[in-house]
Amino acid sequence: MKIMLFISHPSHSKLLVLPTENGFVLPIVDAELLQAEMVGPLQSAVRTQLGYETSIGRQLFKRDNDYPQAIFEARLIDYDAGKGQWSDAKDIQRILLPSEASKHILESWIAEQKDIPRNRAKWFHPNFSTQSREWIFKEMNAANIRTCGKLDQVKASDFCLIERIPTTDGDLFFKAVSKASCHEAALTEYLHRRHPDLTADCVSVDNSSGWLLMRDIGGEPLRGNRNKKIWQRAIQEYSELQASEADTTDDLLAIGVPDRRIPKLKKEIEMYLRSMCDTGLDIKETEKIIELQPIILDMCDQLDFLPASIDHGDLHSGNIRTKNENFVFFDWGDASVTHPFFSTRVFWHALDELIDTEAEWLGIVDEFRPYYLEPWTRFAPMEELEKALRISDQLACVQRALSWYLYLTPSRENQQESYKRPSQWLRLFLEHRDLVGSDK
Structure with a gap:
């Protein structure tokens, strides 16, 4: 893939240009990126093909049939332009650009440097x-x-x-x-x-x-490992960590972990359930969600007999590694103090990696439930815990919708990329109720 770069000066409004026989051009490298955010290969390509040490920024453009196929911003780490020159960013007339589209992107990017959006990382x-x-x-x-x-x-x-x-x-x-x-x-x-x-x-x-x-955590990722017993040990050890933190919620809140315990969750549901529907549900889906609001609030009350604890918030197999017979749980950026069982919803989705057909999913989830619940038997009988976990399977979808609606999407610059996430989680809530029977 041909990628053009807007490489800016470390501290001034200047742009790196390269001299050619016909004039000045912007740097272009060959690099293959699986995802725009996984910028390591692009940084390496700039280092090896151009000889510059840079910090890669945002992807500004991507279209497979164009030239260049993508445009990224970057900043030079040191001040040495090497074989290039520094050009005033506003003086783009001296730069030879491959298309009107790339010229427009450059002009927009330059104008934006004077007034950087508030939510930019x-x-x-x-x-x-x-x-x-x-x-x-x-x-x-x-x-x-x-x-x-x-x-x-x-x-x-x-x-x-x-x-x-x-x-x-x-x-x-x-x-x-x-x-x-x-x-x-x-x-x-x-x-x-x-x-x-x-x-x-x-x-x-x-x-x-x-x-x-x-x-470096080291070890091996859980993702890609199809040994069911290892996965069962992983969810049980995570549950034991949660259970051991059930009496430390004041400490967790004191260090800034968000408070999303059941009373606050109920208030968020009452205030935002209707507006979350507007992120992508159709009329019938919206009517169904609003009709279920009293049941959703009752679910909250049914779960409130267990103590709050730490919830990882994104417990998929990519955030778990095996190392020296232990499991390492990392990437706690979505964590909160809330009902601990909410952690299992994302983990249950990850169990797709261990099955061959969708029809097997509920069966393997049921197979894993006892491993997660065993550490919680010090707080309540297994029968009550099993009922609570099945309620959590549904309510966690609503809680996750609120996470995107109130916390994650508002914190990012490109909010359109995750605008529909709340409706997707609410739709999953409806689908799960259909799957297991709405009386459960």
Whole structure:
């Protein structure tokens, strides 16, 4: 794929251009990206093909049949333009562009630099790389850790930035998160103190910035492993972690983990259930959801006999790794203090990886329920827990819809990308009720 880059100066409104016989052009590289946010291959291509050390930003354009096929913004890490030159960003007349479309994109991008949108992720702002790298190297020096290579970007999205730092003591990872996940650094550090074998090892955190510097987790991802017994152990160990945190909710709230316990959930349902329907449900679906509101609120009351605890919020198999016979649970940016059983809904979806047909899904979920519930038998009889978990299978869909509607989508710049997520979760709620029978 041919990718054009708007490479800007680290601190000034200047654009890197390359001289040719006919005039100045913008840099273009060959790179293959599976997802726009997984920018590592593009950063590597700029490094090897152009000789520049950059921080890759947002994808501004993509169309497979055009030339270039994509356009990304980037910032030079140092001040040396090398074989290129710095051009005033406003002086685009001297730049040879391949099409009117690319000219329009460049003009829009230049105009935007004067008034950056409020919700743009901080790592896409000028000077972020300079500030974050100063902090990274300062914290590494304090921990007596030395680099042995260049920093590599892994991911850059509306929600987070992840960079890999090779060191003489193994790889470190730097993570910066959006305001919706600003508690992740403090929570990861807290959980590592209490459960050092079950969560990422923090070198340092900056709670005010939401920055996290952690050691490479290592091990193997649960995703791709079709050994059912390993998955069963994983959900049971996660449940044991939750049960052990059931008496620490005040501590969790004190470090900034969002409070989404049942009383608040009920208020959110009463206030926003109708407006969430407008994100993509049709008239009949909307009528059905509104008709079910009293039942949804009653579900909340039926679950409130168990203590609140930590809910990971996105417990799919990509956020679980196996290491030395242990499981490591990471990426806590969607976490909250709420009903613990809500965690299972995303995990149940991940069980698709262990089955061959959709018809097997309910059966394998039922097979996994006892492994999750066993640690909670210290709080209630198994019969009551089983009933609560089946209620949670439904209510968690509504809770997840609210997560997107109130917290995740409002925190990002490109809100259209996830605008329909609430309606998708509400539709899943209706489908699940049809699947299991509406009386359950």
